[in-house]
Amino acid sequence: MRTEVGIVGAGPAGLMLAHLLHLEGIESVILEARTRQYVEERIRAGVIEQWVRDLLIETGVGGRMEREGLVHHGIELRFKGAGHRIDFADLAGGRGVTVYGQHEVVKDLIAARLAYGGEIVFEAQAASLQDVETDKPFIRYRKDGEERELHCDVIAGCDGFHGICRPAVPEGVLSFFERVYPFGWLGILAKAPPASEELIYSSHDEGFALLSMRSPEISRLYIQCHPDEDLSQWPDERVWSELHRRLETTGDDWHLTEGPVLQKGVTAMRSFVVEPMQHGRLFLTGDAAHIVPPTGAKGMNLAIADVRVLSRALSAFLRQGRADLLESYSETCLRRIWKAQRFSWWMTSMLHRFDEHTPFDRRRQLAELDYVTSSRAAATSLAENYVGLPMEQA
Numbered sequence: 001m002r003t004e005v006g007i008v009g010a011g012p013a014g015l016m017l018a019h020l021l022h023l024e025g026i027e028s029v030i031l032e033a034r035t036r037q038y039v040e041e042r043i044r045a046g047v048i049e050q051w052v053r054d055l056l057i058e059t060g061v062g063g064r065m066e067r068e069g070l071v072h073h074g075i076e077l078r079f080k081g082a083g084h085r086i087d088f089a090d091l092a093g094g095r096g097v098t099v100y101g102q103h104e105v106v107k108d109l110i111a112a113r114l115a116y117g118g119e120i121v122f123e124a125q126a127a128s129l130q131d132v133e134t135d136k137p138f139i140r141y142r143k144d145g146e147e148r149e150l151h152c153d154v155i156a157g158c159d160g161f162h163g164i165c166r167p168a169v170p171e172g173v174l175s176f177f178e179r180v181y182p183f184g185w186l187g188i189l190a191k192a193p194p195a196s197e198e199l200i201y202s203s204h205d206e207g208f209a210l211l212s213m214r215s216p217e218i219s220r221l222y223i224q225c226h227p228d229e230d231l232s233q234w235p236d237e238r239v240w241s242e243l244h245r246r247l248e249t250t251g252d253d254w255h256l257t258e259g260p261v262l263q264k265g266v267t268a269m270r271s272f273v274v275e276p277m278q279h280g281r282l283f284l285t286g287d288a289a290h291i292v293p294p295t296g297a298k299g300m301n302l303a304i305a306d307v308r309v310l311s312r313a314l315s316a317f318l319r320q321g322r323a324d325l326l327e328s329y330s331e332t333c334l335r336r337i338w339k340a341q342r343f344s345w346w347m348t349s350m351l352h353r354f355d356e357h358t359p360f361d362r363r364r365q366l367a368e369l370d371y372v373t374s375s376r377a378a379a380t381s382l383a384e385n386y387v388g389l390p391m392e393q394a
């Protein structure tokens with residue numbers, strides 16, 4: 001098989017790249033290891049930055065998000081027995097975020113791609129990348145027990161953190177920057193109307209908790225836990241009791257609503273960046289190139305930012321024969337990525353319990369929360385990062 005851009009991975013990065021390339025009149029084929037059902041049901045991110053919402057709408061794939069997504073103009077930070085609202089509408093020039101599941105974005109992008117006749121090969125496991133240092137690279141993959149090849153002009157590595165594209169770059173070319181956190185998030189999806197209209201980030205002495213949602217009927221809740229937490233130790237009653245303890249701290253009669261737990265999982269947390277994000281004709285995007293801890297909800301948004309830069313660069317290269325944008329792809333993306341890394345690390349450090357913290361460190365954390373919620377300058381900094389820095393700054 002031959003195409004212009006060979007894409008590995010049908011997550012938000014690979015699917016959005018294929019969509020943007022299609023709008024530029026560029027052909028691509030996506031190879032995805034999993035089934036369509038698996039990727040459409042994988043529960044992950046839920047918060048979409050303002051510019052990503054605008055991009056989905058502008059490019060014709062935002063219709064369902066506009067109808068079903070929940071637009072939020074603030075979040076609450078809860079600590080020391082009180083809730084404090086960060087008002088995005090006021091602090092970030094009327095911008096906000098949209099709460100809409102990543103798997104819903106994935107469903108919308110798959111439907112759009114299939115509707116315009118684009119190709120996604122599901123259950124196609126990319127095994128190796130060949131000749132990426134030439135102008136005729138190709139991907140070897142397995143489908144239906146057979147080994148096949150996808151030949152292309154350029155390969156986009158959109159295969160997530162555990163994919164094969166980043167490891168395909170020869171040793172010594174890439175530099176890695178990493179921080180692993182000594183905790184993770186235990187997340188549940190519950191059939192329970194969210195007890196708050198806006199997200200609540202709670203910093204409790206026992207650890208962090210977050211109330212989020214997917215719809216007016218479905219809550220999404222997280223608690224800080226060990227990174228390798230054994231789920232069998234967390235029956236639903238224990239999860240709820242810990243959520244009540246960490247979220248119901250305001251001393252009023254606000255209560256978390258409970259309901260049947262539909263899904264439960266643990267995510268370890270790390271910050272990770274690879275530089276550069278390109279080698280020869282291979283370009284890495286999204287989680288294949290960088291991971292942020294989830295606090296602040298930047299992962300999916302960063303993946304979309306990368307492919308927006310890449311689609312424009314590929315269009316200039318393949319249609320106008322201009323290589324400059326492609327050559328500076330990594331540099332352009334990394335400016336935004338490092339700012340998102342800083343923000344995610346900062347939110348994580350401010351809100352979580354660190355076992356090694358002394359009483360001094362805890363007082364300092366609480367002072368930081370007090371400052372962020374009482375200084376307009378500090379609150380503005382949080383708000384503008386949360387709703388998403390403008391793409392023009394990238």
Ligand code: FAD
Pocket residue numbers: 008009010011012013014031032033034039043044045046047048102124125126127158159160161162163164187267285286287288294296297298299300301302303
């Ligand atoms: P992925 O979504 O990982 O997609 C990669 C795809 O490649 C997968 O479909 C995989 O099956 C496929 N693949 C892998 N290897 C191969 C192979 N060899 N051959 C073929 N296909 C392959 N981000 C936010 O922006 N907001 C949030 O609120 C948020 N919350 C999160 C909460 C949790 C609990 C978690 C786990 C993550 C969260 N994130 C959030 C992060 C976000 O989910 C990721 O950053 C996002 O999925 C990255 O998209 P991607 O397309 O780069 O990678």
Ligand code: DHB
Pocket residue numbers: 044045046047199210212213220294295296297298
């Ligand atoms: C969600 C995830 C996040 O990481 C976050 O900061 C806010 C919300 C969510 O899955 O809803």
